[in-house]
Amino acid sequence: MNLDANRSLIAAALGRIPAGDRAALQTVYRLTSAKLFGVCVRILGERAEAEDVLQEVYVTVWRKAADFDASRASPMTWLIALARNRSIDRLRASRVSRNMDPIDSATEVADMAAAADTALESVQEHARLHGCLDGLVSHERAALRGAFFDGNTYDDLAKRMNVPLGTMKSWIRRAMIKLKACLEQ
């Protein structure tokens, strides 16, 4: 499917939800639920809980679709942020971090993996982000990955990478500063 067509289909369906159009929510669900469920499963590490969170995400979409501003955000950015935030809230509420295997940044291999799918986000955007992530020091990149994909806190990441909390905070902050500068070039 044409990427822009898909994006505008999702945006248009989101725009019909505030008027109470259930079919529009179903359209959004049909086009996006597999991606968002993947995000929830990845962060929560567990399907049953991911199903609960996915339900919460779409009920929130139903209630908050009026907050989505198509002139400012891409619909997938908005939806992915919602799915990540809800999954992280659930993770924090359970007070158990599930993805806690030690991270050895020297052996990161999957890091430069190609996009698993390109149906929903623009290929160029992913390539651009990857180009900028490539410019980070490997331990900075590994820490950002743990946060983004595993929902780790600063504290979790410090434990996984076996460094003091303060060191982890400065790694992440420095990485974010470099990332922003690179993406704005």
Added chain:
Amino acid sequence: MSETFDHNGLPDDELLAAELALGVLEGAERATAERRATRDRGFARLVEDWEHRLAPWAAEIAEISPPPQVWERISSALPAQPSRAGLWRNLTFWRGASLAAGALAAACLAALLYFGVFIQQQPLVATIEGGGQRHFVATIDSGRGTVAVVPAAFSPDATRVPELWLIPPDGRPRAVGMLHADQTVVLTLPPELAALAKNNAVLAVSLEPPGGSTTGLPTGPVIATGKLTSL
């Protein structure tokens, strides 16, 4: 907004927004930052910008089709299709929430309903809610071209005031007027707005600087919405 700079060269607000979007905060720090994002539009935009920068990374996460019962659960969790019974269930709920203002709103609604029936007009009603709370109840008298808005559980903001918007199915918000946190406001709908105030149009409340938005569109956060339903 704070403009102090970290030794690393990004404003503190920007770093906090990045940390919130990335998800590394926990406990009170995360809760405080989340609350700020709901109240401070400038900060919320910084968070959105970071979400936008990071979102393309999710392309690496494999899609997994959720089992069909998830959609069934979502579908049954949505509010019932608009109906008299559905609305009264809602009324019962927010009256039960033991809000004095809610009870007052119910009384006003009942009075408006009574007059509505008496003069053979079909009033349109919207329960304007957001964040799990019913903030206002609005009743439109199409015959008179007025909308009466009763505050239910609206908590005022120190610097901003609530403004009412009508959003017809075309999705473009039309300014209706300013609301009051602790008294009923009756606003006149000009004929072009009255024509758009139909079943399934949405009423929304945003927080605006005193005097209201000057752009013709909401500039602050939309904190509550409700669909117009005929009784």
